[in-house]
Amino acid sequence: MNKPLSSSDLSAYWMPYTANRNFKASPRMLVSAEGMYYRDDAGNAILDGTAGLWCVPLGHAQPKIVSAVQKAVATLDYAPSFQLGHPMAFELAERLKQYTGNRFSQVFYTGSGSEAVDTALKIALAYHRTRGDATRTRLIGRERGYHGVGFGGMSVGGIGTNRKTFNSALLQGVDHLPHTHNLEKNAFTKGEPEYGTHLADELERLVTLHDASNIAAVIVEPVAGSTGVLIPPKGYLKRLRELCTKHGILLIFDEVITGFGRLGTPFASDYFDVEPDLFTTAKGLTNGVVPMGAVFVKPHIHDAFMQGPDGIELLHGYTYSGHPLACAAGLASLDIFEQDGILEHANGVADYFQEAAHSLRGLPNVIDIRTIGMIAGIELSSIPGKPGARAYDAFRRAFNDGILIRVTGDIIALSPPLIIEKKHIDELFGKLAAILKTLD
Numbered sequence: 001m002n003k004p005l006s007s008s009d010l011s012a013y014w015m016p017y018t019a020n021r022n023f024k025a026s027p028r029m030l031v032s033a034e035g036m037y038y039r040d041d042a043g044n045a046i047l048d049g050t051a052g053l054w055c056v057p058l059g060h061a062q063p064k065i066v067s068a069v070q071k072a073v074a075t076l077d078y079a080p081s082f083q084l085g086h087p088m089a090f091e092l093a094e095r096l097k098q099y100t101g102n103r104f105s106q107v108f109y110t111g112s113g114s115e116a117v118d119t120a121l122k123i124a125l126a127y128h129r130t131r132g133d134a135t136r137t138r139l140i141g142r143e144r145g146y147h148g149v150g151f152g153g154m155s156v157g158g159i160g161t162n163r164k165t166f167n168s169a170l171l172q173g174v175d176h177l178p179h180t181h182n183l184e185k186n187a188f189t190k191g192e193p194e195y196g197t198h199l200a201d202e203l204e205r206l207v208t209l210h211d212a213s214n215i216a217a218v219i220v221e222p223v224a225g226s227t228g229v230l231i232p233p234k235g236y237l238k239r240l241r242e243l244c245t246k247h248g249i250l251l252i253f254d255e256v257i258t259g260f261g262r263l264g265t266p267f268a269s270d271y272f273d274v275e276p277d278l279f280t281t282a283k284g285l286t287n288g289v290v291p292m293g294a295v296f297v298k299p300h301i302h303d304a305f306m307q308g309p310d311g312i313e314l315l316h317g318y319t320y321s322g323h324p325l326a327c328a329a330g331l332a333s334l335d336i337f338e339q340d341g342i343l344e345h346a347n348g349v350a351d352y353f354q355e356a357a358h359s360l361r362g363l364p365n366v367i368d369i370r371t372i373g374m375i376a377g378i379e380l381s382s383i384p385g386k387p388g389a390r391a392y393d394a395f396r397r398a399f400n401d402g403i404l405i406r407v408t409g410d411i412i413a414l415s416p417p418l419i420i421e422k423k424h425i426d427e428l429f430g431k432l433a434a435i436l437k438t439l440d
């Protein structure tokens with residue numbers, strides 16, 4: 001057991017996306033993790049119902065990843081990626097390309113999901129310009145979308161509370177499609193809801209307004225996670241693809257949470273059978289062990305950059321692009337995905353997981369449950385005048401009772417490691433049901 005930190009020990013760390021004063025008055029401190037469980041500083045086991053922040057699909061302290069990273073740090077701790085390379089970066093890109101079934105041809109490394117989003121947006125703008133379509137600069141996101149915290153991602157993102165403070169500095173020339181969440185029509189749906197496919201046609205309205213010749217790209221999360229598990233209506237993504245193709249607009253999928261098995265397929269584009277022109281990943285790419293993101297592109301995107309005069313084709317990159325430790329973690333993660341039958345296992349338990357989530361229907365304040373793959377969203381009614389308070393209370397109680405859940409507004413989002421077994425699912429939902437019965 002670790003010695004508890006005093007409140008003065010906690011003051012220097014300005015915590016991200018955290019109610020700092022509240023946390024520091026009553027800290028929740030994780031000190032180790034293995035398999036499906038974290039352990040806190042009092043020695044309690046906490047079942048990980050969220051794969052960290054959606055980023056640990058293979059469970060914690062995977063021995064193959066631990067030893068690959070240990071070996072990498074002792075061999076090549078860092079290598080610049082501008083005008084220099086190291087073998088693992090090329091090997092991982094090739095393996096990732098193969099993991100898409102060779103549908104995508106190149107991979108651009110970043111350090112996070114936010115950087116992957118901004119990189120994808122920059123590639124989209126540069127792609128049109130390099131082809132002589134320089135007026136195609138407008139970007140289209142979606143209401144309730146989350147694309148990280150960079151200025152690009154925040155601008156195409158559609159969460160009002162995140163945007164409000166930075167309003168004056170958001171990118172110009174950005175529009176948003178409507179979100180597809182509709183409780184009246186779609187509450188308590190398993191898988192893709194029936195209602196809302198027509199909302200993709202809102203893109204036609206934006207094309208009429210601005211003209212396609214001014215629009216560069218549409219970016220959406222195939223399943224929106226951070227805003228509370230919004231599952232696309234049947235046929236919605238296919239319709240978006242058709243409209244983007246019709247108007248020469250690039251379609252970007254933000255697969256930062258859906259990538260690497262969350263829906264039981266390598267990527268959401270496999271699950272929905274819809275091909276974007278580019279897509280972003282991060283999180284599960286390295287099992288969360290070393291920060292890394294990546295943008296995958298189709299051959300026509302990359303080819304467009306390789307036509308001009310010799311020289312740097314894309315003036316963009318990060319000090320930590322292709323970091324050796326991240327590459328080692330990424331390669332070991334892919335080995336585990338491929339050799340340990342992770343997707344097969346996830347598909348084997350997904351129905352049990354989804355049924356367990358839907359069994360919470362009828363408990364106090366539960367107004368919707370929606371599930372797809374290994375994701376469940378449980379929406380609670382809000383306490384009048386206190387949006388988010390009820391779910392936050394559930395989060396605090398859950399931690400004390402030994403389960404980690406994630407809340408956004410009054411929505412509980414569950415996305416456990418894909419190695420989860422039925423006994424863990426029983427523990428997670430058994431404890432959650434007990435908590436929901438006692439909330440105000």
Ligand SMILES: Cc1ncc(COP(=O)(O)O)c(C=O)c1O
Binds near residue numbers: 114221254283
């Ligand atoms: C869809 C999506 N895009 C981008 C991001 C940002 O990723 P990061 O926090 O690694 O910058 C997230 C993070 O949750 C996300 O869910």
